[in-house]
Amino acid sequence: MSVLNAAQQNAVAELLRVSPVADELGRRFGAAGHELHLVGGSVRDALLLRLGDDLDFCTDATPEQTLELVQGWADAIWETGRDFGTIGVQKNGLRLEITTFRAEAYDGVTRNPIVQYGKSLLEDLERRDFTINAMAVSLPEHVFTDPYGGLADLAAKVIRTPAAPSQSFGDDPLRMLRAARFAAKLQFTVDQSVITAMTDMCADLDRITAERVRDEFTKLMSGADPITGLRLLVDTGLADRFLPEISGLKLEIDEHAQHKDVYEHTLIVVANAIRLEDADAPDFVLRMAALMHDVGKPATKAVGRDGRVSFHHHEIVGARLTKQRMKAMKYPKDITSEVVELVSLHLRFYGYGRGEWTDSAVRRYVTDAGPLLNRLHKLTRSDVTTRNRRKAANLAADYDALEERIDRLQAEEDLARVRPDLDGNAIMELLGVPPGPIVGQAWRYLKELRLDRGPLNRDEAEAELYKWARDQGHVS
Incomplete structure (x- = not known):
């Protein structure tokens, strides 16, 4: 433990926005003879000056003692995590989760911990996934605790584990996905020792339920830089455990039958789609459709007599594969349906520039897309990754013309409600x-x-x- 240095004082300055609540809660625990520490992602985000309204605390108080301390003070209380030592509290618009010190043991078969209460803050920090999440600030004193160099790793933008990576991932294989997710969210580099363990232990991910894998993957895809996370999943073999279609896009390219690198093309399409998103929030449906739009190509690849490669009807095959994969990952039916529909429609635009589309064809394009039309516009534009500037410009002009035509017919006929x-x-x-x-x-x-x-x-x-x-x- 140490007194805050200048960098840490910046974090405390970020905490001032919530300190009336956090410090008041700390005083309540202190008066009852208990410790209270802001911990984990909350401290990390405070140091990054991006602290949100969800705050995590740890304490030596039991859940029963925590309930006694917050009753009459909190605006709302929930006990859904009580069996795992967590009591939820709402106060002044902030969502607080207060968890008793933990010292978990794992059975080595599932990711379910055998919950054991710990005796100290250091014991609690040791069980956490990464060093950048293993820091704490005591309340109300604001003493900073960083036993594993999380602050230095945060400054270096590196993701490491407090214990040996093999031990950490052996305890909880989901942490391998979390490493990729934090790389995508924070745009950090994953330490080589962590990457090695992820590669060696990727099969352990099979111990994790589909729902938990889905949730981590969704967070990864919704991060600031999902491309970094996706590359990490593919390179370590983790993607093969739950989304093998992405690694399968690495089709062999030879000098006699050349075609665009489908894997690299796909990652570019995802990046393009992100740039076209509305600024308010990540669009998972659009990003997932961009990721899956060409997954039907490996199964439909054919080489003609002239040596040219074709992928006829890959959008149909891709839609079927996307539906199967998202069902296996337990995605809700409505989200799956939207992604599948975008995959099936993503090639419909091609051919418009040859002047063959009648007003009827435009009406059907709009009607088939329905409420997904705006996303289909973005996906189709994102799919243009050619390095031929003239070709790219022509395709962009063609799509501009199509959108203008849609707008004209929309004004005349209300196409959204045909x-x-x-x-x-x-x-x-x-x-x-x-x-x-x-x-x-x-x-x-x-x-x-x-x-x-x-x-x-x-x-x-x-x-x-x-x-x-x-x-x-x-x-x-």
């Missing part, structure tokens, strides 16, 4: 039929007609309905 010119009630009244399959068939026919020809007036729509019904033998 419906038949007659609704179900009108169809039943005109044909004299009850609710049933005929109404649905007629509705779909009229919608297709609407997409092909644009809006029809009432007389035209009725005439088309009667013609369809006669052709189908529904009326004489």
Whole structure:
């Protein structure tokens, strides 16, 4: 332990925004004879001057004693983590998690710890994943504790483990994914000893549930630099344990059948998509679609007689593989559906520049994309990675023209809500039929007609309905 130096004083200055709550809580614990320390990611983020509203604390008080100390003081209390020693508290808009000192043991089969309460702050810090998360600030005294050089690693932008990496990852293999996630989030370098252990122990990730892997991977993809994290996953073999399609993009390229490096192209597309995101928050659906858009290429690769490589219908195969993989990773159905739809549509634009698209084709493009249209715009633009400047400029101009055309038709026809010119009630009244399959068939026919020809007036729509019904033998 030491008195704060200048760098650490900056962290305390960052804490001043929340110190009325944190220090008040520290005094309550101190008056009862207990320690309280701000710890882990909260200290790391304070040192990086990016402290949020979620604060982590550790204490020598038991969960029962913590509950007694916060009752009557907290705005809200939750006990969902009580079995793991954690009591949640809300106070003045801040979310606080207070955890009893831990000294965990692992069974070496799952990542589930055998929860054992520790006796000291140092024992608690030793069990943490990385040195940059193994620092603490006592409250209210603001004494800084850094037994594993986390401050130096933070300054050097290096990710290391407090104990030997093999021991740390053997205890909890999920920490290997967390290393890649922090590399993506913080844009830090992972220490070589950590990379070596990740490579040697990648198979241990199979001990982790799909849901936990999914959550870490989602955080990685939502980081500031997911490309760094993705490369680390592929290079260490971790990706092969839960997302082998990405490593599979490394197709062999030879002098006789050259094609673009699909793996490198994919990473560029992800980076391009990130640059096109709205500034408010990472768009996981767009990023995941960019990552998966070409996963169908390995299965569809063919070399023609002229030596040219093709990947016919890779978007169809890719959509199927994406659905299977995201289902295996336990992603929610709505997120999976959106990513799969973007993968299946990402090639639809190509061919527009040849002037073959009618207004009907544009309507169908918009209707098929539905609420994903804005993301599809971004994904399609991101997919242009050619080094040929003229070709890239032409593709960009073509897509500009398509968007302008969509805007024009949108203003004229409200493409976002394309419906038949007659609704179900009108169809039943005109044909004299009850609710049933005929109404649905007629509705779909009229919608297709609407997409092909644009809006029809009432007389035209009725005439088309009667013609369809006669052709189908529904009326004489």
